[in-house]
Amino acid sequence: MAALLGRSCRKLGFLSSGHGARRSVSTETGKSLNLYSAINQALHIALDSDPRSFVFGEDVGFGGVFRCTTGLAERFGKNRVFNTPLCEQGIVGFGIGLAAMGNRAIVEIQFADYIYPAFDQIVNEAAKFRYRSGNQFNCGGLTIRAPYGAVGHGGHYHSQSPEAFFCHVPGIKVVIPRSPREAKGLLLSCIRDPNPVVFFEPKWLYRQAVEEVPEHDYMIPLSEAEVIREGNDITLVGWGAQLTIMEQACLEAEKEGISCELIDLKTLLPWDKETVEASVKKTGRLLISHEAPITGGFGAEISATILERCFLKLEAPVSRICGLDTPFPLVFEPFYMPTKNKILDAIKTTVNY
Amino acid sequence: MATAFAPTKLTATLPLHGSQENRLVLPIRLAPHSSFLGSTRSLTLHSSRRLNHAHATRRSPPVVGVQEVVKEKKSINSLLITKEEGLVLYEDMILGRSFEDMCAQMYYRGKMFGFVHLYNGQEAVSTGFIKLLTKSDSVVSTYRDHVHALSKGVSARAVMSELFGKVTGCCRGQGGSMHMFSKEHNMLGGFAFIGEGIPVATGAAFSSKYRRDVLKQDCEDVTVAFFGDGTCNNGQFYECLNMAALWKLPIIFVVENNLWAIGMSHLRATSDPEIWKKGPAFGMPGVHVDGMDVLKVREVAKEAVTRARRGEGPTLVECETYRFRGHSLADPDELRDAAEKAKYAARDPIAALKKYLIENKLVKEAELKSIEKKIDELVEEAVEFADASPQPGRSQLLENVFADPKGFGIGPDGRYRCEDPKFTEGTAQV
Numbered sequence: 001m002a003a004l005l006g007r008s009c010r011k012l013g014f015l016s017s018g019h020g021a022r023r024s025v026s027t028e029t030g031k032s033l034n035l036y037s038a039i040n041q042a043l044h045i046a047l048d049s050d051p052r053s054f055v056f057g058e059d060v061g062f063g064g065v066f067r068c069t070t071g072l073a074e075r076f077g078k079n080r081v082f083n084t085p086l087c088e089q090g091i092v093g094f095g096i097g098l099a100a101m102g103n104r105a106i107v108e109i110q111f112a113d114y115i116y117p118a119f120d121q122i123v124n125e126a127a128k129f130r131y132r133s134g135n136q137f138n139c140g141g142l143t144i145r146a147p148y149g150a151v152g153h154g155g156h157y158h159s160q161s162p163e164a165f166f167c168h169v170p171g172i173k174v175v176i177p178r179s180p181r182e183a184k185g186l187l188l189s190c191i192r193d194p195n196p197v198v199f200f201e202p203k204w205l206y207r208q209a210v211e212e213v214p215e216h217d218y219m220i221p222l223s224e225a226e227v228i229r230e231g232n233d234i235t236l237v238g239w240g241a242q243l244t245i246m247e248q249a250c251l252e253a254e255k256e257g258i259s260c261e262l263i264d265l266k267t268l269l270p271w272d273k274e275t276v277e278a279s280v281k282k283t284g285r286l287l288i289s290h291e292a293p294i295t296g297g298f299g300a301e302i303s304a305t306i307l308e309r310c311f312l313k314l315e316a317p318v319s320r321i322c323g324l325d326t327p328f329p330l331v332f333e334p335f336y337m338p339t340k341n342k343i344l345d346a347i348k349t350t351v352n353y
Numbered sequence: 354m355a356t357a358f359a360p361t362k363l364t365a366t367l368p369l370h371g372s373q374e375n376r377l378v379l380p381i382r383l384a385p386h387s388s389f390l391g392s393t394r395s396l397t398l399h400s401s402r403r404l405n406h407a408h409a410t411r412r413s414p415p416v417v418g419v420q421e422v423v424k425e426k427k428s429i430n431s432l433l434i435t436k437e438e439g440l441v442l443y444e445d446m447i448l449g450r451s452f453e454d455m456c457a458q459m460y461y462r463g464k465m466f467g468f469v470h471l472y473n474g475q476e477a478v479s480t481g482f483i484k485l486l487t488k489s490d491s492v493v494s495t496y497r498d499h500v501h502a503l504s505k506g507v508s509a510r511a512v513m514s515e516l517f518g519k520v521t522g523c524c525r526g527q528g529g530s531m532h533m534f535s536k537e538h539n540m541l542g543g544f545a546f547i548g549e550g551i552p553v554a555t556g557a558a559f560s561s562k563y564r565r566d567v568l569k570q571d572c573e574d575v576t577v578a579f580f581g582d583g584t585c586n587n588g589q590f591y592e593c594l595n596m597a598a599l600w601k602l603p604i605i606f607v608v609e610n611n612l613w614a615i616g617m618s619h620l621r622a623t624s625d626p627e628i629w630k631k632g633p634a635f636g637m638p639g640v641h642v643d644g645m646d647v648l649k650v651r652e653v654a655k656e657a658v659t660r661a662r663r664g665e666g667p668t669l670v671e672c673e674t675y676r677f678r679g680h681s682l683a684d685p686d687e688l689r690d691a692a693e694k695a696k697y698a699a700r701d702p703i704a705a706l707k708k709y710l711i712e713n714k715l716v717k718e719a720e721l722k723s724i725e726k727k728i729d730e731l732v733e734e735a736v737e738f739a740d741a742s743p744q745p746g747r748s749q750l751l752e753n754v755f756a757d758p759k760g761f762g763i764g765p766d767g768r769y770r771c772e773d774p775k776f777t778e779g780t781a782q783v
Contacts, residue, residue: 059616062688085586085622086547086614114546117588153466155529157545325754330467330529331518332750 030214036206038180038213039068042187045217047076050104055081057108065110066147066206092118096125099139104191112148112200113160126196127171140194147203149241149291150337155330161292166198167269173197174269175222176240180211185220193222202241225272231261233351234285237276237302239265242289249343258351268298277309284315285350289338294322316353319346433648436715442647443721445484446476446703447728449500452509455732460682465516469530472500474677477702478609479504481650482577485658491539491576493554496531498543501579506538509735519742526745548587554578555593558604575603575661583614585628598636601666605657608671615680616688632669644672645700
């Protein structure tokens with residue numbers, strides 16, 4: 001299954017459809033890289049271009065448990081790329097302090113499941129720093145990277161998708177890439193964005209996704225969603241690793257004559273409402289899919305906003321195919337996940353409403 | 354058992370017993386340069402002397418740490434254990450080792466999945482402490498919890514089934530490797546998140562103290578919390594040391610210092626690597642012990658557990674130990690020096706105990722061999738049992754999220770979701 005996924009990734013979804021020719025990088029060629037190598041390249045470029053940037057976190061020195069920080073300590077020195085003790089709250093707070101003094105702090109949280117001790121610092125400090133100091137200080141140089149999402153065998157504490165918690169916090173940005181090429185550009189944008197950003201990397205794709213990534217320094221703009229597949233019957237919105245599943249569902253739906261439009265949100269906070277709105281006004285139907293549990297997931301926000309804006313154009317209720325409302329299970333992962341078949345069923349139900 | 358490192362020699366003895374307020378506190382004289390934990394880095398511990406004098410003048414009794422608790426005893430009249438105790442300890446350690454080795458085999462054969470962390474090399478700590486506990490004492494562990502569960506009395510079958518994800522596992526297959534719970538044996542879990550278990554253990558200890566002091570029940574239960582060196586840099590650890598000492602809770606904090614937190618060396622992550630010293634800072638005794646020697650661990654454990662049972666409060670015990678395998682089965686273990694690994698492999702706790710038992714003529718080699726054979730069969734049987742056990746039914750997916758399944762609320766058809774027949778099939782939309 002993994003090999004099939006790898007092949008299908010290369011053949012289909014990850015190359016941008018070039019809709020609107022929004023970014024020239026989509027047609028460039030480069031080296032074939034997987035996700036962790038693309039992120040590694042982005043980090044090398046980021047540290048190279050700004051002498052006051054730092055990468056730190058647990059085990060980053062030897063390259064990190066997912067190899068995203070390989071070679072950084074050797075190239076930039078242990079003063080800029082260093083390991084921290086096991087204290088997420090301390091690590092993020094420390095990063096906020098660094099950023100407040102004008103540096104770029106790129107913090108690695110080893111798994112998104114471990115980000116909760118740092119939640120207080122992110123929500124109460126990072127998000128409010130510029131606001132409550134009257135713009136005297138800001139921690140825009142802070143970027144927090146964390147691998148998120150299911151991996152097949154992760155269980156409760158190595159598979160969570162906590163993006164919804166952070167999307168509820170005004171003052172930070174939340175970004176999730178879908179592929180190596182996107183990841184490199186988005187990560188560089190996040191690092192250089194003058195706001196604190198939480199960057200979730202789909203850990204399932206670290207080795208599975210392979211794509212041609214341009215070797216030079218490029219940035220993909222934040223808060224711009226991308227239509228990666230055009231269609232007329234239904235709009236599908238997703239992010240991260242879930243898009244590969246949705247793409248497969250779209251292909252199957254096409255065989256049954258349903259034309260699907262697939263949108264990658266990329267930035268969840270603040271999200272590109274205009275692109276999704278324009279698409280739903282064209283198709284009249286919306287389906288949102290994410291791995292996180294359905295109740296209170298980010299799909300709810302998208303659904304509510306689109307309902308407000310496109311009520312009269314909707315032909316069917318907004319459909320959400322998400323994880324179940326249980327803790328992320330161990331043996332039951334295949335039942336918990338929003339699979340291709342669940343999405344396909346929902347597409348058909350919505351279209352035939 | 355000779356130790357391969359030169360510990361700092363302290364002149365003070367451990368005042369673990371007795372709780373007089375005006376307890377004598379001897380100042381600690383430390384060697385000017387000591388090579389700590391076998392590292393090549395020498396630490397100069399010059400400031401501690403002044404601090405201890407300052408402590409001595411305070412009203413509340415400061416307690417001192419101790420390095421060499423047990424001297425080697427040569428004469429047969431003052432052996433540390435009896436034959437029966439020796440056999441129990443040996444069997445427990447062999448069970449831990451064989452079980453973990455079998456886990457590795459099963460993992461590479463694809464029967465076990467997920468993140469599995471093995472305990473090889475650290476058996477002396479688990480056996481040394483847990484074999485002194487009763488069934489109603491609680492144990493809280495980390496993700497490296499298979500052997501803690503086994504020592505506490507959870508059957509090898511239940512643990513192996515849990516690892517295979519089968520319904521006969523101790524948590525019905527829902528937890529997996531890092532979440533071994535047992536109500537019957539008071540195993541309050543493995544915790545995947547480091548440090549998460551320590552506050553839970555503190556609460557459990559409070560509960561025993563409350564039952565004894567307030568409800569006047571006959572409760573002498575203690576709680577033992579196991580965690581690693583990396584955890585000692587985490588805020589939760591310090592918060593709990595404070596609470597436990599403040600309220601004199603019957604808890605023992607056991608640090609399994611194996612010098613590595615995945616790829617992070619303890620010496621490079623901690624400002625003062627001597628973790629036992631953090632105990633006195635909070636007002637409890639801090640003890641360092643050689644964690645590769647089950648007899649030494651057991652002696653310290655006896656003192657600490659007795660202290661807790663008498664209501665004198667918590668103890669922090671730092672066990673210097675080592676894991677022979679990588680952090681987890683997915684860890685290639687490339688970062689650790691081969692010389693370091695060899696040095697600790699030579700101090701294998703099982704080999705050491707075997708040597709002690711045979712040299713002191715407590716047992717014969719044949720008896721130990723028969724124990725090893727028995728354990729081998731037990732572990733094989735556990736694997737067969739786990740293999741033959743059924744997978745959990747789909748309905749289990751939605752169970753136990755809330756106490757009352759009605760917690761899932763009312764579905765779009767107006768009825769409680771848990772009444773939907775698809776609910777028990779696990780296919781319901783919740």
